[in-house]
Amino acid sequence: MKVLELGCGHGLPGIYSCLQGASAVHFQDFNSEVLQCLTIPNVVANLPVKSESLSSDSEVRFFAGDWSEVHQILPNLQTDDGASNCSSGSSASIGYDIILMAETVYSISTLPALYELIKKCMSRPHGVVYMAAKKYYFGVGGGSRRFISLVEKDGVMEASLIAEVGGGSSNVREVWKLQFK
Numbered sequence: 434m435k436v437l438e439l440g441c442g443h444g445l446p447g448i449y450s451c452l453q454g455a456s457a458v459h460f461q462d463f464n465s466e467v468l469q470c471l472t473i474p475n476v477v478a479n480l481p482v483k484s485e486s487l488s489s490d491s492e493v494r495f496f497a498g499d500w501s502e503v504h505q506i507l508p509n510l511q512t513d514d515g516a517s518n519c520s521s522g523s524s525a526s527i528g529y530d531i532i533l534m535a536e537t538v539y540s541i542s543t544l545p546a547l548y549e550l551i552k553k554c555m556s557r558p559h560g561v562v563y564m565a566a567k568k569y570y571f572g573v574g575g576g577s578r579r580f581i582s583l584v585e586k587d588g589v590m591e592a593s594l595i596a597e598v599g600g601g602s603s604n605v606r607e608v609w610k611l612q613f614k
């Protein structure tokens with residue numbers, strides 16, 4: 434499986450994917466400082482290291498960029514003009530099998546770019562997104578429900594709620610699964 438973690442920060446879902454044997458795990462965040470200071474040290478600390486290199490069987494890579502444009506540097510995607518970024522030229526491997534993200538839907542203004550990026554990155558027809566987020570982010574207006582309403586309005590993907598974590602707090606955390614219809 435080829436996995437992409439968007440807005441990775443500490444990158445726990447991506448690290449878990451490496452440990453579970455994903456063939457490739459690509460970590461994405463806004464700028465290179467986040468990746469260098471947070472993501473990479475955490476990946477190194479959590480994946481077994483042998484002879485000064487990661488012994489993970491996954492191809493691990495890191496990509497910095499805003500959600501509105503990072504598709505231009507992610508490998509194996511369809512470019513805006515319909516060509517492929519794929520170095521092998523194989524159309525069979527376009528897109529990611531699994532896209533993971535946690536705590537990425539808090540800011541209303543970034544939701545459309547995030548959703549468009551997902552549509553560009555997800556393998557068709559079998560790709561799947563797992564999104565973990567709070568139902569609402571008080572004070573900033575975003576949340577899982579706001580993002581899901583965008584998805585439902587667009588109509589090309591179906592969304593299903595697969596987990597709810599209450600933990601006694603008033604703000605419920607949810608995990609949603611998205612797939613092309």
Ligand SMILES: C[S@@+](CC[C@H](N)C(=O)[O-])C[C@H]1O[C@@H](n2cnc3c(N)ncnc32)[C@H](O)[C@@H]1O
Nearest residue numbers: 440441442443462463498499500535536537543
């Ligand atoms: C609240 S943090 C969550 C980090 C990590 N997923 C976690 O759960 O700990 C949101 C992440 O999304 C990234 N992010 C927010 N807006 C972004 C954008 N427009 N483009 C790219 N990354 C963005 C931030 O840099 C940040 O690392």
